[in-house]
Amino acid sequence: MKAHVYTSVEMPCSIIAIGAFDGVHKGHQEVIKQAVQRSKKRKVPSVVYTFDPPPLVFFQGARMLTSIEEKLEKIEKLGVDHVVVARFDHLFAKRNAYRFIDTLRKLNPAEIIVGEDFRFGKDRLGDIALLEKYFRIQVTMPVCCSNGNPISSTRIRQLISEGETTLSNAFLG
Ligand SMILES: Cc1cc2nc3c(=O)[nH]c(=O)nc-3n(C[C@H](O)[C@H](O)[C@H](O)COP(=O)(O)O)c2cc1C
Numbered sequence: 001m002k003a004h005v006y007t008s009v010e011m012p013c014s015i016i017a018i019g020a021f022d023g024v025h026k027g028h029q030e031v032i033k034q035a036v037q038r039s040k041k042r043k044v045p046s047v048v049y050t051f052d053p054p055p056l057v058f059f060q061g062a063r064m065l066t067s068i069e070e071k072l073e074k075i076e077k078l079g080v081d082h083v084v085v086a087r088f089d090h091l092f093a094k095r096n097a098y099r100f101i102d103t104l105r106k107l108n109p110a111e112i113i114v115g116e117d118f119r120f121g122k123d124r125l126g127d128i129a130l131l132e133k134y135f136r137i138q139v140t141m142p143v144c145c146s147n148g149n150p151i152s153s154t155r156i157r158q159l160i161s162e163g164e165t166t167l168s169n170a171f172l173g
């Protein structure tokens with residue numbers, strides 16, 4: 001079934017996975033799968049909250065791994081009910097962590113799923129400890145490659161630029 005896609009939305013209850021999710025690699029997939037599992041268990045809709053363009057693309061001109069269309073396609077395949085795609089621009093990036101918490105409150109999250117390095121808000125000042133003051137947070141353990149380093153969009157960009165497409169495709173799942 002297709003997910004509902006919004007730029008912003010309010011909901012009576014939700015389980016949210018948050019992130020840039022550029023490439024929707026195996027680590028991202030784990031975060032999103034956890035949200036879908038928790039949503040099924042608690043009978044509450046699952047939401048992926050993501051950004052377009054990905055913040056690293058916006059700030060550093062990083063190469064984008066997936067277009068928004070491809071990203072939505074990969075997210076939908078994981079069985080998510082709703083996707084919020086926030087437009088990431090100068091105005092959005094200036095919102096402080098508390099303002100973003102107010103945005104999340106509008107989704108009434110029963111749980112929020114993130115990876116352990118998740119940061120948010122102006123100058124990346126918001127962290128998991130702050131989020132935990134307002135919501136119930138589940139942290140997904142890092143999905144690592146064979147050398148023990150976590151899979152990341154940055155690593156995949158590097159592999160692609162080195163022509164290591166077999167490995168990058170393996171990480172992209
Ligand atoms: C409201 C808001 C403001 C942000 N402002 C900044 C910023 O000023 N500088 C920055 O590097 N990242 C900023 N970000 C991006 C975050 O650092 C981070 O990339 C985003 O929350 C997604 O998390 P992820 O990178 O772990 O997927 C902001 C994010 C949000 C939600």
Ligand SMILES: Nc1ncnc2c1ncn2[C@@H]1O[C@H](COP(=O)(O)OP(=O)(O)OP(=O)(O)O)[C@@H](O)[C@H]1O
Binds near residue numbers: 113142151154
């Ligand atoms: N390997 C991983 N295992 C588990 N969770 C992950 C992994 N990589 C990222 N996450 C989590 O997924 C969400 C989205 O992460 P993000 O888009 O920043 O990925 P990233 O691969 O670290 O990207 P980049 O390298 O561009 O910073 C965040 O909550 C993050 O903590």
